[in-house]
Amino acid sequence: MTHGHAVTAGAIxxxxxxxxxxxxxxxxITNTVAQTFSxxxxxxxxxxxxxxxxxxEIGDFVARADGLLVNLGTFxxxxxxxxxxxxxAAKERALSWCLDPAHAESSPRRIxxxxxxxxxxxxxxxxxxxxxxxxxxxxxxxxxxxxxxxxHGIVVALTGARDILSDGDRTVFLDNGHPxxxxxxxxxxxxxxxxxxxxxxxxxxxxxxxxxxxxxxxxAEIAGxxxxxxxxxxxxxxxxxxGLDAATLQARLTxxxxxxxxxx
Amino acid sequence: MTHGHAVTAGAIxxxxxxxxxxxxxxxxITNTVAQTFSxxxxxxxxxxxxxxxxxxEIGDFVARADGLLVNLGTFxxxxxxxxxxxxxAAKERALSWCLDPAHAESSPRRIxxxxxxxxxxxxxxxxxxxxxxxxxxxxxxxxxxxxxxxxHGIVVALTGARDILSDGDRTVFLDNGHPxxxxxxxxxxxxxxxxxxxxxxxxxxxxxxxxxxxxxxxxAEIAGxxxxxxxxxxxxxxxxxxGLDAATLQARLTxxxxxxxxxx
Amino acid sequence: MTHGHAVTAGAIxxxxxxxxxxxxxxxxITNTVAQTFSxxxxxxxxxxxxxxxxxxEIGDFVARADGLLVNLGTFxxxxxxxxxxxxxAAKERALSWCLDPAHAESSPRRIxxxxxxxxxxxxxxxxxxxxxxxxxxxxxxxxxxxxxxxxHGIVVALTGARDILSDGDRTVFLDNGHPxxxxxxxxxxxxxxxxxxxxxxxxxxxxxxxxxxxxxxxxAEIAGxxxxxxxxxxxxxxxxxxGLDAATLQARLTxxxxxxxxxx
Numbered sequence: 036m037t038h039g040h041a042v043t044a045g046a047i048x049x050x051x052x053x054x055x056x057x058x059x060x061x062x063x064i065t066n067t068v069a070q071t072f073s074x075x076x077x078x079x080x081x082x083x084x085x086x087x088x089x090x091x092e093i094g095d096f097v098a099r100a101d102g103l104l105v106n107l108g109t110f111x112x113x114x115x116x117x118x119x120x121x122x123x124a125a126k127e128r129a130l131s132w133c134l135d136p137a138h139a140e141s142s143p144r145r146i147x148x149x150x151x152x153x154x155x156x157x158x159x160x161x162x163x164x165x166x167x168x169x170x171x172x173x174x175x176x177x178x179x180x181x182x183x184x185x186x187h188g189i190v191v192a193l194t195g196a197r198d199i200l201s202d203g204d205r206t207v208f209l210d211n212g213h214p215x216x217x218x219x220x221x222x223x224x225x226x227x228x229x230x231x232x233x234x235x236x237x238x239x240x241x242x243x244x245x246x247x248x249x250x251x252x253x254x255a256e257i258a259g260x261x262x263x264x265x266x267x268x269x270x271x272x273x274x275x276x277x278g279l280d281a282a283t284l285q286a287r288l289t290x291x292x293x294x295x296x297x298x299x
Numbered sequence: 300m301t302h303g304h305a306v307t308a309g310a311i312x313x314x315x316x317x318x319x320x321x322x323x324x325x326x327x328i329t330n331t332v333a334q335t336f337s338x339x340x341x342x343x344x345x346x347x348x349x350x351x352x353x354x355x356e357i358g359d360f361v362a363r364a365d366g367l368l369v370n371l372g373t374f375x376x377x378x379x380x381x382x383x384x385x386x387x388a389a390k391e392r393a394l395s396w397c398l399d400p401a402h403a404e405s406s407p408r409r410i411x412x413x414x415x416x417x418x419x420x421x422x423x424x425x426x427x428x429x430x431x432x433x434x435x436x437x438x439x440x441x442x443x444x445x446x447x448x449x450x451h452g453i454v455v456a457l458t459g460a461r462d463i464l465s466d467g468d469r470t471v472f473l474d475n476g477h478p479x480x481x482x483x484x485x486x487x488x489x490x491x492x493x494x495x496x497x498x499x500x501x502x503x504x505x506x507x508x509x510x511x512x513x514x515x516x517x518x519a520e521i522a523g524x525x526x527x528x529x530x531x532x533x534x535x536x537x538x539x540x541x542g543l544d545a546a547t548l549q550a551r552l553t554x555x556x557x558x559x560x561x562x563x
Numbered sequence: 564m565t566h567g568h569a570v571t572a573g574a575i576x577x578x579x580x581x582x583x584x585x586x587x588x589x590x591x592i593t594n595t596v597a598q599t600f601s602x603x604x605x606x607x608x609x610x611x612x613x614x615x616x617x618x619x620e621i622g623d624f625v626a627r628a629d630g631l632l633v634n635l636g637t638f639x640x641x642x643x644x645x646x647x648x649x650x651x652a653a654k655e656r657a658l659s660w661c662l663d664p665a666h667a668e669s670s671p672r673r674i675x676x677x678x679x680x681x682x683x684x685x686x687x688x689x690x691x692x693x694x695x696x697x698x699x700x701x702x703x704x705x706x707x708x709x710x711x712x713x714x715h716g717i718v719v720a721l722t723g724a725r726d727i728l729s730d731g732d733r734t735v736f737l738d739n740g741h742p743x744x745x746x747x748x749x750x751x752x753x754x755x756x757x758x759x760x761x762x763x764x765x766x767x768x769x770x771x772x773x774x775x776x777x778x779x780x781x782x783a784e785i786a787g788x789x790x791x792x793x794x795x796x797x798x799x800x801x802x803x804x805x806g807l808d809a810a811t812l813q814a815r816l817t818x819x820x821x822x823x824x825x826x827x
Contacts, residue, residue: 095670142359264538274792406623528802
């Protein structure tokens, strides 16, 4: 593993400006519950979403995309074929893609599928605590996240009240966000789509992931200051993400390095 | 039919607290238009939704669920297989499930499907007037609703400006709600999902149904006081449902028993 | 091509009242991302949406519908079969339908599909600039739009900052709308659904199209005056469309005839 640059607030703020400038096309293989909110989240950020799944044309869409998300929620035959049809185009374009193993804990078939996809080499795996426990058979913490990242050669981003992000070499905590996000369906799925947008533009996948998750967390946090409940939080989140500037992101960011013993 | 307890405002208010406490997992086989709003409604209530349909894993999801909804809107081959694959797990767990025969009036195939599902023994059938007319070949009213409930050994809940709920023995009217709900797509489908959440926790299916529909109706009514149209009604509904407490539900409840002749 | 009446503000305003009065049923074959928002848009307008796709019952739904939308976003086998199964019922009812070739520029397969559907004779094709370029191999402008309309015997409606509408004989510009609409997913798809609702009621397809697109544009424009971003724009759009009256539509309308050389 090559050592990357430090994950600084400045690098994260700059990444937001770069994504806004680049307007990346992000193709999303995602679940039926998450499609609309994920598309609106990407549009609010300034990215350009597409969502088609049919095996006979997804390759054409991925061939025009800058980024790719694979999310396992409501996984069905259509989505299974979509993944198989999308991967050659993604490989040809050397896309850095994001894997969201949504609900991997809920069925043995989905665990197997998530493991197979990890082996295909996503740049980032974004998961929650239940999914992490299932996939890596370990309690979530900075050490286990770093170990999972190192073992698979990917960034692992575990989100919750405190996010833990690691590429095996660098491990950081992110504390932005709002508790009401847990009451908005597909909030995690939309966060993964945002990570996919940052991966499309930012070369360092850990910085891309930290920037994507902190943009989402800060927008939710600001929206939460005036929200009356989960639906006004969701409306305020999209409005805030649309208007979020790099200076506000940097000022609000609560990032700190995690001490992880060397030589995992 | 065993005689249940009276459907009182106190029992309904207590049911809301019990559902909030229990946080039931509710698996939803529902239509593509309703999935996101139903998930957000369940989350606002405090329940935990899942929505996957693939036949090779829905059984695993239902095996971990406390409640189940089967809604016939946008019914297709995927959903038909999902029902068949879900039923053994639902039966094994003895789940009390809710059937929503959405749009049964629109095609002969859907009528046949709704009838077949009624024979599988849902705890509750929630329908509107058109669906009721089609399924029971009778004009909606307290007598016909009670008769349908008695005949099939289920709770029948007919929703409209005035809801009529019956288990064949007890029949009640509920008048909560707001006219703008009719301009929000899948408002009825989301109400059925809420009924499924209450059925997961509350043993008496008529009380569960009355509690679920009144929580939805009261939240819509409160939201309607400040809504500027159907979209702000929907946002306000979710925010209000999230914050709704048992005392407010009880104070706002407009429940009254319906006189239905004995010996239907 | 028979010459239609002039496209006047009075005719457009009257069309809104007629649609409100008629409450047309509009069946939508549309993409998974657009379904919910399109249904809510039709309900806000006063139309009655249905969205089912299964080949074994879509014919029954279309046989009860007054209008039909075919949108090619997220086109898959289910939707391909739906179109084939819907067309005989649409033909038997002589429905004036609207075609939205969403993302036609993104895959050769979708271009072929869009061309095949144009040959089936929609009343209106609503597209954006990229889709127009792909389908008609010409730069968008009043001349090329009029030529495409004349050649295919349909109304072509090209939407953007300035909409261009033509039936080959009459060509008009519409300037209503708001830039934030471009940040709301499926805003164009929902506009096509509204056009389908107007086609169900208004005999002159160019007036129906102009009325539908201007109702959407004016509602977005009014909502945009107070929106804080794309999500509050979307909420405000639906609320405003629900309450929009003919006088406001007429007063806000920015319609002007386009000079197109005779004898294209």
